[in-house]
Amino acid sequence: MQGFEYANPATLKEATALLGNGWGDAAVLAGGTDLLTLMKEYLMSPKRVVNIKGIKELGGISKSGAGLRIGATVTVDELMSNAAVRAEYPSLVQAGRGITSPQIRNMGTVGGDLCQRPRCWYFRNGFGLLGVKDGKSLVREGENKYHAIFTGQPALFVSASSFGPALVALGAKVKLASASGTREVDAAKFFVAPQNEGAREIALLPNEILTEIVIPAARGAKNATYEVRHKDALDWPLAAASVSLSMKGATVASARVVLGHVAPTPHAAAAAESLLAGKTITEAVADEAGKAAVADAKPLSGNAYKVQLARVAVKRALLAAAGKA
Amino acid sequence: MVDYSWPPMNKRRVIGQRLNRLDGPAKSSGKAKYPTDVQRPGLLHAVILSSPHAHARVRSIDISAAQAMPGVEDIRVMSPAGTEIQWAGAEVAAIAARTEEIARDAARAIKVDYEVLPHLVKEDDLARAGNRAKAAGEQVTGDPDTVFRESGVVVHEGSYSIPVITHCCLEPHGSTIEYKGEKVEMWPSTQNVSGIGGDLARSLNIPVTNVSVHMDYMGGGFGSKFPADRWGTEGANMSKKTGKAVKLYLDRRQELTIGGVRPSAFAKVKIAARRDGTIVAWQSESWATGGVGGGGMPPIPYVFTNIPNKRLNHSAVSLNAGGARAWRAPNHAQACALTATAMEDLAAKLNMDSLEFMLKNANLTLRPETYRAQLQKAAELIEWKKYAHQRGDKTAGHIKQGLGIGFSTWGGAGHASNCRANIHPDGSVEVELGSQDIGTATRTAIAMVAAETLGIPVEQVKVKIGENSYPASGASGGSTTIGGVSSSTRKAAMNALDKLMDVVAASLNVPKDNLEAVDQRIQVKGNPDKAMTFKAACQKLGVKSISEMGTNDPKNPGGLNSQGASGVQMAHVSVDIETGVVRMNKFVAVQDCGLVVNPKTAESQVYGACIMNICAGLMEERVMDQITGRVLNADMEFYKLAGIKDIGEIVVHMDITPEHDRKGIIGLGEPPAIAGPAAISNAVANAIGVRVPGLPMTPERVLKALYGERSLA
Structure with a gap:
């Protein structure tokens, strides 16, 4: 691990002033559950590490008429224990449950969950975000059982974020701050499929800090997350789905269906969403929606099974949201 | 002549008790210091630079920039120019x-300049292995071809495999080494306290007497931690050069890449039985890898060895991957995974209940009575009658349940072991062995044997292990430790007691042969009134302690230990077919393992194996x-x-019976770590109706x- 300067700012203003314009200038430290590994593996070697855990304004969960504000340094455990979250956003609690290490739930933050780097084993072995060596895509030609099944682009890793799909489905916004001001990005646009090796998988810039997440009021919308997991203990889901259903009586007025761990970003399944509008959720409808959600999947040489898993995840998330699981 | 034999089952006071392991509190509180915890003044931290290529020749290596970095104290080139690297991580x-x-x-x-050479790192497709696959000679028993063609014979053919797995020791391989003048202090994580010093000494070309080995606890070895390794040698060299202690342990990635693996095994199996279920023929074409050295044929057909007609072919596939080391029960889990699965598939083809099928064929094993009894006991514990069904759970819904069976055998005779038992005038007792407790409660078992023998409480026995200055004892491999150390401890303690009884006999004026040691007394057999407390007896020693040796000679264990353990494991699974x-x-x-010193810690060892x-x-x-x-998941x-x-729920039943007990002690490290994968594969097949090969x-x-x-x- 290369030596670095450690900064411990007390305010957001101080913190943003410590960041630079390049990724190598500074790294933001919150829970550290990903950053430390990245630094030990020399995948990130920042000159400065900026600890934001001491910045009060980045913490806390508060509810208002407009919705729910979640501070970036709220831990996974804090989020899952919050009464408002538990009451209105079961999809977040269910996604949090998928982070199966109590240590990570205690240390890891919601902001960190969104900003963590992909777990692609070629990336983690030092072959870059796109995993290209000598002009060959290592992912396409190598071992890809945990990789993307929506594969129409150069990036074939899967977004590691546990909360991303749920936040996209809930229509959340992500607030970013830099020394020159703040901006707000739709959660759906926060995640980006990088088109070249130098690009990042999130919209955050090197001089910005993710400060908070704002989820619009649920207004009776039903939501759920379902993860297909190989292991119950510490493991990444093989495929996941988060859904949010605005209801009109027993029928779906509008639906958001977002897949996780199947693409470089949380993957909105538009075909499933339109199929659900005006329907009552039954096992058959849920299954149809699952089928529609993966209709345009193009799996790699070793992960066709994930198409089936994504389909089942959608079905089960819908049934859970409708209280029929 | 001292009679060393174990006391009869009903006379034992300590052996057979369910005692907690003596070092449990130290381990669970963090008080126990493992080799990786060792701190020395001025300690240097060392790491290994690994090859990123699976096959390459080193053209040149330039360490100058690294050497010039502040804080760097020594660099040793382990693969000089010209070296052919055979696996990534080397x-x-x-x-x-x-x-x-x-x-x-x-x-x-x-800076290393490599000439990258072609490599092969996967063996699943034998056809692609080309000349990297070396066929062993065919072995034929009986006349399999004729039997397979016979009418009235049901034949099943299938493919089965079990992949390479790693030891993944929680404490990685390595040691801390400190040169002090000519002497070397070594704190290794090892299964081989008495032997590792000699191994290091050879590599350094120094007398073995110059190496002192210390290890109180260690964080897992599973068969992969016997030698000093190149890491030990280079750690010692760097300590000699710098004059400081050097700590060199593999990092996690290296631990999973070069710390040792269990070889894979693949096979195409053809197996036949008569319609009544009697197996009559076996044919297998197997292949395996354990790295560059290939991989030997597992002992198939496993346990059911007396199938009358057999044809066996095997190829060893050489890969550019980190090499094999012994992994609990080398090649037995593989053998079971190729045998029990094919047998279960044949039973399904015959529409026979697989339990009935195994029972029917138990005569093909070396211990039919034992396997029958164990199959029935396991079936009772897993509620076979309640949950058993023909292949494929036909109940509605997407969750299917199934049951599966695996079985095992192992030797487990005690290794060569020496023990010194000291009885001091103040009544304190020490037993000293150059042995190790690799997590199996060896320390506790030694204390129990000494306490049983001397008629004193376990707490009164000070067990001294983990130093190579103590009497030499074998490495902990092949389930040999419990038999070895229990036998040598028994003998040493008996020899010491015999000397103590000389003193007591003279004092009580009775023949020595009439005395026994029970309940902290030396007494006339069966007569507590004619007795002397153990402590009073010791006081009679004056200023001279008793110090006696005991030896387990594997060629002549004298009934204290033997070999031949059997086991049956069953799995009950639920499979989500969506x-x-x-x-x-x-x-x-x-599981049986002869005489069981401590049923609780024995069960604990089986629980661990079940989880593995x-x-x-x-x-x-x-x-x-x-x-x-590369290894992509070396994490x-x-x-x-x-x-x-x-x-899930794990149920362990130690098969403790007078018949098994009479065999003496049999090792338990390997036997329970064999049958599980096969049992689980069979349970899945039973649940979903098809074999996952x-x-x-x-x-x-x-x-x-x-x-x-x-x-x-």
Whole structure:
């Protein structure tokens, strides 16, 4: 691990002033559950590490008429224990449950969950975000059982974020701050499929800090997350789905269906969403929606099974949201 | 002549008790110091620079930039120019520095120019192995061809496999070494306290008497931690050069890449039985790898060895991957995974209950009575009658349940072991052995044997192990420790007691042969009134302690230990046929191992093995990448191991009977770590109605077996 300067700012203003314009200038430290590994593996070697855990304004969960504000340094455990979250956003609690290490739930933050780097084993072995060596895509030609099944682009890793799909489905916004001001990005646009090796998988810039997440009021919308997991203990889901259903009586007025761990970003399944509008959720409808959600999947040489898993995840998330699981 | 034999079962006061392990509190409180915890003044931290290529020749290596870095104290080139690297992860250089971070930065500053050579790192497709596969000679018994053609014979053919897995020791391989003048102090994580010093001495060309080895506790070896290794040698060299202690342990990635693996095994099996279920013929074409050296044929057909007609062919496949080391029960889990699965498939083809099928064929084993009894006991514990069904759970819904069987055998005779027992005038007792407790409660067992023999409480025995200055005792491998150390401890304690009884006999004026040691007394047999307390007897020694040796000679164990353990394991699983996810409901292990010193710690050892079985059955495999030649999951993230929520209910039944007890002590390290993967594979087949040919039972493999690769996409 290369030596670095450690900064411990007390305010957001101080913190943003410590960041630079390049990724190598500074790294933001919150829970550290990903950053430390990245630094030990020399995948990130920042000159400065900026600890934001001491910045009060980045913490806390508060509810208002407009919705729910979640501070970036709220831990996974804090989020899952919050009464408002538990009451209105079961999809977040269910996604949090998928982070199966109590240590990570205690240390890891919601902001960190969104900003963590992909777990692609070629990336983690030092072959870059796109995993290209000598002009060959290592992912396409190598071992890809945990990789993307929506594969129409150069990036074939899967977004590691546990909360991303749920936040996209809930229509959340992500607030970013830099020394020159703040901006707000739709959660759906926060995640980006990088088109070249130098690009990042999130919209955050090197001089910005993710400060908070704002989820619009649920207004009776039903939501759920379902993860297909190989292991119950510490493991990444093989495929996941988060859904949010605005209801009109027993029928779906509008639906958001977002897949996780199947693409470089949380993957909105538009075909499933339109199929659900005006329907009552039954096992058959849920299954149809699952089928529609993966209709345009193009799996790699070793992960066709994930198409089936994504389909089942959608079905089960819908049934859970409708209280029929 | 002292009679060393074990007291009869009903006369034992300590042996057979369910005692907690003596070092449990120290281990669970963190008080126990492991080799990786050792701190020395001025300690240097060393790391290994590994080859990124699976096959390459080193053209040149330039350490100058690294050497110039502040804090770097020594660099040893381990693969000089001209060296042919045979696997990714192979050691290229060792770097010692003031901190681990500096050492790692320096490792990255070493410039190595490689000529990259072609490599092969996958063996699943034998056809692609080409000349890297070396066929062993064919072995034929009886006339399999004729039998396979006979009418009235039902033949099943199938493919089965179990992948390479790693030891993944929680404490990685390595040691801390400190040269002091000519003397070398070594704190290794080892299974071989008495032997590792000699191994290091040979590599350094110094007398073995110059090496002192210290190890109180260690964090897992499973068969992979016997030698000093090149890491030990270079750590010692760097300590000699710098005059400081050097700590050199593999990092996690290296631990899973070069710390040792269990070889794979693949086979195409043809097996035949008469319609009544009697197995009559076996044919297998197997292949395996354990790295560059290939991989030997597992002992198949396993346990049911007396199948009258057999044809065996095997190829050893040489890969550019980290080499094999013994992994609990070398080649037995593989043998079971190829045999029990094919047998269960044949039973399904015959529409026979697999339990009935195994019972029917028990005569083909070396211990029919034992296996029959164990099959029945395991069946009772897993509620076979309640849950058994023909292949394929026909109940509605997407969760299917199934039962499966595996079986095992192992030797487990005691190794060569020497023990010194000291009885001091103040009544304190020490037993000294150059042995080790690798997590198996050896320390506790030694104390129990000494306490039983001397008629004193376990707490009164000070067990001194973990130093090579103590009487030499064998390495802990092959389930040999408990038999070895218990026998040598028994003999040493008996010899010491015999000397103490000389004193008591004279004092009480009775013949020595009439005395016994029980309840902290030396007494006339059966007569507590004619007695002297153990302490009073010791006081009669005056200023002279008793110090007596005891030896276990493997060629003549004198009935104290023997070999030949049997075991049966059963799995009850639920499979989600929409996701392919397998969950353990219950796992049952029935195991004999002769005389059991401490049923509680024995059970504990079997529990550990069951968890390893579940890992290997459901999730554990090394993932190799043919393009880069690397191990892709050399971490604890995608090298998947079970957590507490993944293991279900585990039921352990130690098969303790007078018949087994009469055999003396038999080792327990390997026997329970064999049958599980096969049992789990069989349970999945029973649940879903089709065989998942390759272990582990991942969602990917289960779905592929259920629906075929194409229909999934």
